[in-house]
Amino acid sequence: MNFKKAKRVYKGIIFEVYQWSQKMFDGSRQTYEWLKRPPTVEIIGVTKNKKIMVLEQRQPHTKIFFSMPGGKVDKSENLKQAALRELREETGYAAKKLKLWKSFEEYTTMDWTINMFIARDCRKAGALAPDPGEKIKVRYFSFEQFLKLVEKDNFWCSRYFSKHLYKCLMHPKAKKEFYQELFG
Amino acid sequence: MNFKKAKRVYKGIIFEVYQWSQKMFDGSRQTYEWLKRPPTVEIIGVTKNKKIMVLEQRQPHTKIFFSMPGGKVDKSENLKQAALRELREETGYAAKKLKLWKSFEEYTTMDWTINMFIARDCRKAGALAPDPGEKIKVRYFSFEQFLKLVEKDNFWCSRYFSKHLYKCLMHPKAKKEFYQELFG
Numbered sequence: 001m002n003f004k005k006a007k008r009v010y011k012g013i014i015f016e017v018y019q020w021s022q023k024m025f026d027g028s029r030q031t032y033e034w035l036k037r038p039p040t041v042e043i044i045g046v047t048k049n050k051k052i053m054v055l056e057q058r059q060p061h062t063k064i065f066f067s068m069p070g071g072k073v074d075k076s077e078n079l080k081q082a083a084l085r086e087l088r089e090e091t092g093y094a095a096k097k098l099k100l101w102k103s104f105e106e107y108t109t110m111d112w113t114i115n116m117f118i119a120r121d122c123r124k125a126g127a128l129a130p131d132p133g134e135k136i137k138v139r140y141f142s143f144e145q146f147l148k149l150v151e152k153d154n155f156w157c158s159r160y161f162s163k164h165l166y167k168c169l170m171h172p173k174a175k176k177e178f179y180q181e182l183f184g
Numbered sequence: 185m186n187f188k189k190a191k192r193v194y195k196g197i198i199f200e201v202y203q204w205s206q207k208m209f210d211g212s213r214q215t216y217e218w219l220k221r222p223p224t225v226e227i228i229g230v231t232k233n234k235k236i237m238v239l240e241q242r243q244p245h246t247k248i249f250f251s252m253p254g255g256k257v258d259k260s261e262n263l264k265q266a267a268l269r270e271l272r273e274e275t276g277y278a279a280k281k282l283k284l285w286k287s288f289e290e291y292t293t294m295d296w297t298i299n300m301f302i303a304r305d306c307r308k309a310g311a312l313a314p315d316p317g318e319k320i321k322v323r324y325f326s327f328e329q330f331l332k333l334v335e336k337d338n339f340w341c342s343r344y345f346s347k348h349l350y351k352c353l354m355h356p357k358a359k360k361e362f363y364q365e366l367f368g
Contacts, residue, residue, distance in 0.1 A: 135209055163335075
């Protein structure tokens with residue numbers, strides 16, 4: 001989306017709506033509408049004994065689901081700070097090593113970047129501090145178990161990451177490379 | 185989302201935004217924000233000689249991508265009418281047999297239902313009639329080729345359908361069942 005031409009027509013709590021006049025292939029114009037929401041971070045947190053941390057979560061309007069730790073980036077912090085904070089709040093773990101793994105757009109008519117981090121050598125640092133709108137338990141998965149989560153209906157993950165997990169399940173080379181990225 | 189409690193705070197061309205006051209687990213309340221967009225249809229169109237039709241498409245603001253035929257349901261039509269119209273406009277084909285295959289929600293904080301149809305015994309009925317914001321070529325894929333599309337980065341499909349295609353690639357039983365559904 002070209003934000004220089006686009007005009008913001010709505011700003012809410014999470015979502016903003018933009019519109020712009022788009023020239024069609026036949027020369028006519030149509031108003032296009034686009035959404036924007038703040039970037040989020042997600043963290044693949046790996047513990048010292050090679051387990052990957054996944055949240056078993058419930059929110060006031062949902063059933064139980066599994067997801068990666070993560071959340072919105074606050075205005076006062078950069079991506080890395082947001083990743084460390086969310087990891088700490090949602091798992092109780094602190095990471096010794098943190099690196100940005102991939103940034104991607106989730107959705108075709110929405111400006112929303114998900115920034116996914118790999119956190120290695122995670123160590124317990126204290127209790128969870130979830131939002132009042134979250135009930136969280138931390139679950140620990142082996143690499144093999146983790147990949148297979150993608151086939152579950154109640155594992156909520158981004159389109160991009162889901163594609164990556166399937167790729168690892170189907171292609172031994174991709175799986176080996178991902179293992180290297182996570183465990184070195 | 186509970187639309188009885190929710191209040192519409194924005195209505196645009198495609199998107200509406202709703203807010204409601206949600207009770208948290210600790211008794212406090214927070215305003216939740218939700219999106220709504222009109223339902224869409226997508227069609228798995230199967231020709232007489234067992235090919236599946238996929239669009240090779242470009243829109244004014246995109247690169248070339250592949251997708252299923254489909255689009256928004258107009259206010260004057262039901263789901264089935266929308267599916268037949270979109271199939272006709274975007275492929276030039278008419279379907280002898282049409283059935284709703286699955287309806288699903290695409291996105292966790294958006295009320296948006298995608299209704300996916302299987303159209304069997306499709307026959308050429310005339311020229312394409314794409315929107316002025318679409319450049320379309322129809323491509324014909326065998327069942328095997330079609331399943332593998334899901335691994336391409338420029339195949340745009342819903343989260344649910346993508347999961348289904350991966351399932352078919354990985355599990356012979358699911359693949360056989362889907363083949364039956366498409367070709368009888």
